[in-house]
Amino acid sequence: MCATPTRQIEDTLAQIRNLEAVNADIIRIAADNQRDAKALIEIRAQTGANLSVDLQENYRLAAVLAPHVEKIRYNPGHLYHHEKRKPWQDKVKYLADIAAQNDCAMRIGVNAGSMDPAKLDAFPADDSIAPMIASALDHCELLDSIGFTRYCVSLKDSDPHKAQDAYERFAAQRPEIPLHLGVTEAGMPPEGVSKTRMAFLPLLAQGIGDTLRVSLTLPYELKQQEIEVGRKIIADAEAGQSEETNAFDLNTLNIISCPSCSRVENEAFIDLAQQVKVRTEYAKAYAISIAVMGCRVNGPGETDDADLGLWCGPNFVNLSRRGKKLGAFKYDEVLDKMDAELKLLIETL
Numbered sequence: 622m623c624a625t626p627t628r629q630i631e632d633t634l635a636q637i638r639n640l641e642a643v644n645a646d647i648i649r650i651a652a653d654n655q656r657d658a659k660a661l662i663e664i665r666a667q668t669g670a671n672l673s674v675d676l677q678e679n680y681r682l683a684a685v686l687a688p689h690v691e692k693i694r695y696n697p698g699h700l701y702h703h704e705k706r707k708p709w710q711d712k713v714k715y716l717a718d719i720a721a722q723n724d725c726a727m728r729i730g731v732n733a734g735s736m737d738p739a740k741l742d743a744f745p746a747d748d749s750i751a752p753m754i755a756s757a758l759d760h761c762e763l764l765d766s767i768g769f770t771r772y773c774v775s776l777k778d779s780d781p782h783k784a785q786d787a788y789e790r791f792a793a794q795r796p797e798i799p800l801h802l803g804v805t806e807a808g809m810p811p812e813g814v815s816k817t818r819m820a821f822l823p824l825l826a827q828g829i830g831d832t833l834r835v836s837l838t839l840p841y842e843l844k845q846q847e848i849e850v851g852r853k854i855i856a857d858a859e860a861g862q863s864e865e866t867n868a869f870d871l872n873t874l875n876i877i878s879c880p881s882c883s884r885v886e887n888e889a890f891i892d893l894a895q896q897v898k899v900r901t902e903y904a905k906a907y908a909i910s911i912a913v914m915g916c917r918v919n920g921p922g923e924t925d926d927a928d929l930g931l932w933c934g935p936n937f938v939n940l941s942r943r944g945k946k947l948g949a950f951k952y953d954e955v956l957d958k959m960d961a962e963l964k965l966l967i968e969t970l
């Protein structure tokens with residue numbers, strides 16, 4: 622996926638070329654608004670890559686973009702934001718019609734951090750996987766009922782064990798539906814690579830997974846490492862490896878950080894994530910989670926479950942402790958605040 626703001630056309634094209642150079646098969650680009658859509662159409666004119674558009678709240682952008690891309694990805698958890706009174710079924714039918722008219726595939730992209738609230742309410746709070754699967758199954762059934770067959774499903778979680786569980790449980794119920802594997806917000810190498818391998822290798826060994834994406838926080842110019850890591854996982858799986866030999870211990874300091882995308886609000890986010898890792902090195906042995914996210918759209922939801930959460934705006938970084946917001950701080954102030962909170966947390970362990 623391109624981590625650059627889509628409206629930065631030259632930067633995004635440079636990233637596409639880097640990803641193509643290491644044999645990326647499908648390149649995803651996010652579009653949130655008409656400006657992004659216009660940029661994506663210009664990008665399309667300059668690349669022959671297979672493009673997947675990532676729709677978030679603004680699902681109607683599909684009508685503008687479907688003629689220019691090969692695939693549409695939508696998140697069931699984001700469909701309720703716009704036109705709140707319109708049933709999600711009508712929105713999915715609208716997307717499927719547009720996809721069919723424009724020869725596009727679709728991905729139902731379920732994400733643990735941005736779930737449909739109605740689905741969360743229907744299941745016990747201690748089972749985060751059940752609502753993900755139920756949401757995916759509902760969307761599959763709807764697409765099946767209207768005869769739209771060119772779709773796949775992803776069920777992403779930042780916890781590799783939960784991601785594995787979600788894919789296994791879904792595959793047991795609908796083994797014929799293609800699955801796109803992902804551990805979302807796996808973080809930075811090498812831990813992020815290890816977390817991804819922990820989920821993907823056992824899944825691939827069971828024949829689960831048709832496409833995959835590796836989500837790492839990396840500087841823009843190194844983003845192609847995601848593809849290289851993914852290719853290595855496939856090669857290792859084909860060689861018979863069914864589990865990660867260098868597994869990351871989730872009961873130690875776990876930095877969850879997003880891979881960034883067009884919605885990233887300040888490129889300084891990537892440096893911030895790396896600084897968080899450096900500043901927290903002393904706490905490595907503690908079972909504490911810190912989530913660092915690049916935007917205010919997904920930041921709050923994605924950091925709710927973490928002991929400490931940081932999510933970025935253009936000039937300020939929001940800081941939270943176990944879902945409770947502590948304030949917004951400048952980029953050069955937030956690390957000291959986070960460090961003070963981390964020390965307090967360690968005292969309570």
Ligand code: SF4
Binds near residue numbers: 914
């Ligand atoms: S948290 Fe925001 S910037 Fe990061 S990948 Fe998700 S949507 Fe993109």
